[in-house]
Each structure stands twice: as C-alpha cells, then as structure tokens.
Amino acid sequence: MLDALRDRLAEVADLGHAAAVLEWDQETFMPPGGAEGRGRQIATLRRIAHERFTDPAVGEWLAAARPETDLDRALVRVTRRDWDRATLLPARLVSEKAEASARAMEAWKAARETDAFALFAPHLAYVLALAREEADLVRPLVAAERGPGYAPSAADARYDALLDEYEPGASTASVAETFRQLREGLVPLVAAAAEAPAPDDSFLRVPFDADAQWAFGLDVAERLGYSLDHGRQDRSAHPFTTSFGTTDVRVTTRVDPAFFPTAFFSTVHEAGHGIYEQGFAPGLEGTPLADGASLGVHESQSRLYENLVARGGPFWTWAYPRLQARFPHLADVPRRAFVRAVNRVEPSLIRVEADELTYHLHVLLRFELERALLSGDLPVADLPGAWRDGMRDLLGVAPNTDADGCLQDVHWSLGAVGYFPTYTLGTLMSVQLWNAADRDLGGLDALLAAGEFGPLLGWLREHVHRWGRAKTADEVLRDATGSGLDAAPWLAYAEAKVKRLYDLS
Template sequence: MTAFDDLMAFQRETSALGQIAGRLGWDQETVMPRGAAPQRAEEMAAIEAVLHARRSDPRVADWLKQAQPQDEAGQAQLREIRRSYERTVKVPADLAKAIARVTSAAQGTWAQARADEDVAAFLPVLQEVVALKREEGAALAQGGDIFDAMVEDYEPYTTGTQIAEIFDQMRPRLVALRAAVLDKLGPAPLSGIYDEQAQMRLSRKLAATFGYDFNTGRVDKAVHPFSSGSGLDVRITTRTSETDPFNCFYSTIHEVGHAAYEQGINPAYALTPLGQGVSMGVHESQSRIYENQLGRSRAFTGWLYGQMTETFGDFGIADAGAFYATVNGVHNGYVRTEADEVQYNLHIMLRFDLERALMEGDLQVSDLEAAWNDRFNADFGYAVDKPSNGCLQDVHWSVGLFGYFPTYSLGNVYAGCLYQALRAAVAGLDAQLAAGDTSGATGWLRENVQQYGGLYTPRDVIRRASGREPGPEPLLDYLESKFGELYSL
C-alpha cells in the first residue's frame, strides 16, 4: 500500500469512530434517560480522547508528506486532512477531553434550566464552557483572533471580519424591509388545536416529498430540531406544538435539507473528509432553500394547503392564497427557529455579536442575559418576556458551538445565489411544486451542490453552482420582491 492508501485507511477508521460519537449525541437528545447524563459525559469524553489521539497521530504528518494523490479528489482529501491535523495538534488532548465532558453535561443543564426558566442555574456551567472554548481558541489562533479560530471549525477559509462585512451590507435593507412590512396589517396567525400525532404523520410525508431516504434515515422528536450523521445513517429530529403545526412541518423540511445533502454525497467519499458537507454555511444553504424558497413558495404552499385540509379538516383558512400569506406572515416574535424570512437574519446578527464579544473577553457570562435583553429590545422594539425566549432558547452555546451561529445567515446568502441559478435552470418549477413534486429543484441541488461533499471549498461550491461570486444581493432582492408583493409595498 502507498502512503496515501495508508492515510485513507486510517482516516476511514477515525471517521467511523466520529460517527459513533455523533450517534451518542443523537441518543442523548432523543431517547437517553435523563439520569444517564453524568455517565454519558464520561463516555463522550472517553471517545473524544480516542479521536483526538488519532487526529493528532504523528503518522498522519508522515503520510501527508509522502502521499501522492492521483486525482482531484485525492488532492482534496489531503487538503482537508492537513487542515484538520494542523488544527488538532494545536489543542492539548486534556483540553479536548475536558471540553467534551463539560459540554455533554452542560447540554442537560441547559435543557433543565430552559424548562425551569432559570438562567442562574445555567450560568455556572456556561462559564466553564466559555473558559474552555476561549482556551481552545487561543491555542488554535496562536496569537491571532480567537473568534476567527472558532469560525474556522464551521466555515473554513472565512473570518469573523469577513462575516461582519457581509452582515453590515445586509442590515440596512433588512431593517428597512422589516419596518415597511410591520407597518402593514398582516394575516392572522393560525388558531386552533392540531393533533400532534397527525402532525408527525404529515411531517414524515413532507420529508419523503423532499427526497429524504427513510431506508438510511429516521425522524424523531427533540427539544431542538437537528440532523445527525452522514453516509448510510442520516437521522433528523423535529418538534411539535399542538397550537403551531408550522413549527413541526418547517423544522422537518429544514432538517431534511441538511439530511438530503449528506445522503446525496458521492458514496465513494463515505467515511472520509469529503464524505460530509463542506461547511455549515453550505449545509445551511440546503436547509434554508428547502424550507423557504421551495417550502414557503406560493406554488408549494398551495399543495401543502390541500394536505393540511385532508389531515385536519377545516382549520379556519379560506383558500390557498390566504394560506400562503399565513405561512409567510411577518409577526413580532422572540424565537429564532420560528422567525420569518424577513427577520431571521436579525436574530442571527444579535447572536453573532454577543458570542464574538464572549470569545474576545468583551462580555462576561454573568452579563449575558442583560446584554441579550438589551440588544433584543434595541433591535426588535420590545422586551424579552422569559429566558426560554431569550438567552436560553438555543442549545448551541451549551455544547460549545461558538462560531456556528453566523453560518445560518451565510447559508441564507448562499441559498439566495443558488435559488437565482436554480430558477433559471429548472423549467416549469412552479408547476412542479404546485403538484407536490420537488424533484426538479432537489435534483438540481443534488447535481450541482450535494454530490460533491467536501471536494471544493465552501465559496467554490457556491460559485460553481450559481455562476457568481457569493454575496447577499440575490437574497435581499428575493426578500424584497416576495414580501413587497405579499404586503403591497
């Protein structure tokens, strides 16, 4: 065997162990008994120690020096293995293990504090998480910007400064559109009670409609919807509310976008660095285009209106046109995952600025709740009513995902570029969606984005698929056109 073959064999074993760690995380958020949390923290720490040792194994450096890949995919494998190795060796093994242990325990503490509306119960463990992640960031940055080092985990080859510049371009048009829309009388939200088992049945039908392969996946319920796994085991979760079925349906479609990306990657890349989505921004481009540009389109909501009528009977909305307006209604609200397209990115910008300040030491954990509430009031014009609608609403910081939040808005930016190209390429798209047929759109995304996995860098993926340099203009044009028509602006 050549050095390249030895490296790839070693890498596949490491990736397989990483998948096992991911399955432990899935279990913890879905079916694990609550009392198992302390033991699970030790299990996660143990497997992280094994993974860290493998990812920093000196043989990897030797193989990287000697390997001679024969094609583009092989070169990309080395690029990603080298990037991962160079980052891993900067982080002490004991620190990686400590982060895994604390974040596993913190997740359960967060969930209980959220249920109890008790910020004080969460802050001590969050303080530990932030301290450990800042230590990790300093090790990775080696004198550079700590938050840039955090972002690199989720959006390679991108910096916090670059993201801030994109957000600065977006904010004025988003704020102006939000003000113009909220100045109009919008549709009333849904009312009534919707059976949660019926929601789950329709949720699974929606997953299949968007191409989710149940032969290699499953749908479960969790506090916070997520997608987990790659290759031949890609699982999603959703959540239900008896008064808000849209939360269930659009969470499901969103997570199917993530899962379809993983299921659509070239099988030859399985259990290698190329066998997973190239970045969380590109990942989010898939989930957001599935959820919004496709799932909330006038054409598709016409089909969904029929499905809801079959499932729930008369639910108080007169016709498909009124249903489209309700699905896309712009209303004041606290929760990011329930936010409309107009306001969603403003929720992300709030989190981006706060977590950047936490990582750079400009904001203390003890001041986080007040900082969140003050910023929310300034951005949205009303006060946070309870912690679960404020700084306790998201799981991300409890599990150490600092640098993750901005990728949600990057995903929206990328989705805007992709949708512009998709509409030009897929003839009869609206007629297909009106019939509940997403295959034209999802097939284009699989062919132009998903199949490549990590073969190309994030911006290259979007550039190749859309034919343009990634930027916010297509997204902002789409939002202004859609909501300008909806609200007669």
C-alpha cells in the same frame, strides 16, 4: 501511503460516528440521570479519535502522498488542513470539551425547562473558557493561512479562529460587513411590512393534532428527498440533524399542538440538512470529505427547503389540499391566506420561528453577544440582561423569561461558539443556488406546484451534495452560480416577496 491514510481515516470516522450515536441518544431518549456517565463515554471516544487522527504517522502519510486523481488531491488537501488544526489541540482539551458539553447540555435542558439561567451559567462559563483556550491555540494557524495582510484585533482573531472551523476563510470583519448590508436593506422592508395590514394567522394558532402534524411533516420530507430508509425523525428540545454515515442520517423536531408552523418548518429545515448528508458521493464515505463544504453550505440546503420551497406559494398549490385533508378546520381558509400567514413578517422572540426578514436580526444578536462573551467584555452573569436589551434594540420586543431569551438555543451548551453566523451566510447562499437552479431547470415554480421535486433534488445532488468537502464552499457556490457570496440576490428576493404578499407597490 494513501491506502494507509484511508484506513486510518475510516477508523477515525467510525469512532466519531459512535460518539455521535451517544450524543443523539442523549438528546432524544437518554434518562436525565445518565448525563455524568454519558459525558465520560463521549469524551473517551472523542479523545481516542483525536489521538488516532493526530498520530505523527498520519502526518508522514500526508507528506509522502502522491495523489493522482482530483478526489485524492481533495482528500489530501482537506485532511492536511484538519490535521494541522487538530495537532494544535491536546487530547486533554478535546476530552474536556466533550465532557463539558455533555454536562452543559443537561444543565441547559434543566435551566430552560425551569427558566433558571443560574443552573446553566457556570457550565457556560466553563465552555467559554475552553473555547478561548482552543482559539488561542489555533489562532497562529489561521493567521498563517490568511497571509501577511491579515491583521485583526486580538478579540477578532480569537473569534476568527473559532468561526474558521465552521466557515473556513470567513472572518469577523466579513461577517460584520454582511450584517451591515442586510440591516441596511432590512430596516425599510420590515417597516413597510409593519405599516401594512398584518395577515391573519389565527387559524395557525388553534389545536393541531400532534400525530397528524408529525405524519404530514414526514410525508413532505420524504417527498422532497429525505430517505426514511436511511434516516428517521425523533423529538428533542431543539431540532437538529446528525449523521452516522450517509446511510444513517437522523433528524429531530419539536411539536407545538397549538401552532402548526413549529413542527412543520423545523421538520423541513432539518430534512434539508439530512438530504444533503444523504447525498454525498459514495466514494467520500469514511473520509473527512463526507461532510458539508461548510456550515454555511449546509444551512443553504436547510434554508432553501424551509423557505424557498416550503414557504413558497407554488409548493402550497400542491401541498395545501393535502394539509386540508388532514386538518379539516382549514377547509374554509383560502390557500393565499394560508401562504400569507406562514410568511407573516412580525418581530418575535424565537429564532427558529422567526420570519425570513427578522430572522437575520436574531442571528446578528447572537453574533454580537458571543463575541462579547468570548472576549470577556460581557460577563456570563450579565447575558440575560444583554439579551433583553439587544432584542429590544434590534426587534422592538423583549422576552419576559430566559427560556424565551438566552436559553432558547442549544449551541453554546455544545461549545459551538462561532456557529451562528452560518445561518445567515447559508440563507444568502440558498437564494443564489435557487436562482441558478431556476434558470437551469427552466422555472421551478411550475415544477413545485405540480409536486415534482425530483428535478430540484437532482440539480442540488449534481451541483452541491455529491461534492461534500471535495470542493470548498466558495468553489461550490461559484461553480453552481457563477459568483461568490453576495447579499444582493437575497435582498432582491426578500423585497419582491414582501411586496407580493403585502400588496405593496
């Protein structure tokens, strides 16, 4: 039975990867006029994959399976969970969601380029309607998994059903409590940074040759562990990572020729995702296990490389002379001044360019807005105003355009409602994993300062990457660090870093 199951799962994985190729092309090279046909093609592949996976035979094979190894037991556990969820969704809904997302993506691009939210609004309304339908179909399964003590409000139950797809076991209530703890700790830190003299970052806001930025970012990504033999980088409106299997994992970025951090930190962020995807154990290939334990764990890898490595002083001990060689105008900028500049704490409009502290307020805003959109409490037409109000309340700044506001992220056009909290959950995990690796390796700072990135990569391969979904997110975190998700280590890290960079007592 397991052989038959594996054969079917490999077929479903191939169909999913074929659809992913089309989706990658849509965001990188496809001409704008191809959107209609592309949406239909993706919908066809997603529907066929869904039908092959939800075939009653798969349920029979799962019921009859007698796994004898830990890997086979994990395969049956994960496949059963996915199958139970997938069988609740009609093929019609899967197809409609894929086609609607493809159309919404092109509408989002056009709306963002022209700052015309009205172009995207009807597509967002339709995507949300499909998300509500999916949530209502899945809610009973999520409730059954969580037991008789689970009693959320109707609105939270709907959001839980979507959040559970990205972060199994997480709830609206648990995420809200995490944000409460972070906000309580962040407010005084942000205030203390605001009262201190702001680091000069003017040297980051001058012309940086785009090709040289590209080359430097890719060189660093490869040194960190992203294999260009099994990946590539291209341009897209919003940086992302996609996988066609562990031997072909692709990333994208965007380049601002007048602001160095845009391309560099998005390249390192996406490389973190790619390194994770390239590190799954070979035996997981072609099964549902060849994926991240959760999106929070996935984000822990991208945020670890982006922030704990690439924004850290030890890394720039190695990297800064190499950067200066490519950009001679930095020759007279001291390394400490550069490190302070790329860590400057300042409320800003764009999430992907936000500093480590205010970043979580961006995620909190999206969490609150998408809950309101999903419940219907916030009409789609009112989203731009609610976004501006939320930015003003949380960060003290507000966008003048929707392109810098509610149109800046791609996620809702993809139908990814419930995704945003994973950015914060993953950031918290990243510090827990970093602390454990630092302890086990006898100190990461000296290794990074010498450009020795292999030990960290090896530790992550052993404790995080190779497992894929064979372990749950909680198991990955507990086995690697000795504890479950905890906001305290990140808050301690953030406080120490701000005090160090801003010379606070």
